[in-house]
Amino acid sequence: MLRRNEGRLSAATAPVVAGGPALLLIAHGSRDPRHAATVAALVGQVRALRPGLEVATAYLDHCAPRIPQVVARLTAAVAVPLLLNRAFHAKHDIPAALRAAGAALPVADVLGPSPLLLAALDRRLAEAGLDVSSAAVRARTGVVLAAAGSSDPAADAATRAVAAEWRRTRGWAAAEVAYASAAGPRVPDAVAALRAAGARQVAVAPYLLAPGLLPDRIATAAEDAGADLLAGVLGPAPEVARLLLTRYDAARPATLAAPARTA
Structure with missing residues (x-):
């Protein structure tokens, strides 16, 4: 279920907390240098x-730095996963890495679903x-919402719900989901389904946060399938930055003693 009030948050209305806990952004990492550059942006x-x-x-x-290196120098922090869906990385990898580092930090929710992500998708299509x-x-x-794909059925169901909401709120002719990994459908399948449904033009929108192997795979598939338009990844869209702060604010305790560490 999309959290509709998030779309109304702006830089002017976002709460500003002087001296609050740090925002610890936890990203997956990639051998592709474009990934780290996008996170930095x-x-x-x-x-x-x-x-x-x-x-x-x-x-x-x-990529470096890893979680133990960073939490060791933070007095107090809220961990915010740079993830779109609550799948394996959110459920297992991040909690395990924090435990291994001896860090008992509040962990924010993943980014999706959110109206702000739909707005970021719109932005990339317009660009x-x-x-x-x-x-x-x-x-x-x-529109094809082209995601990474997951072995977690709940994560894939969440992506399908995002596509359905995007179509409903924007009035697209149709919306299909495609996956770059795991099980299908793939981008060519989704493009063909949209053509068969009567769409006069087809746009492929990667539901991914940073460039890398999977976005490149989506781009190649979109071109091979004859899509009319390919959007960029969500990347450092202003809406994504605002959403990170929304998740941080929701997870930040009213008071956070320092340091937050386990034995």
């Missing part, structure tokens, strides 16, 4: 929205050349 957006808030970044894999402000254009456009 997103952190810059968060800092611009909330001046004075300490923002630190830690990675689960491939790719689609007139998302036109109801007529939306009514003749079918």
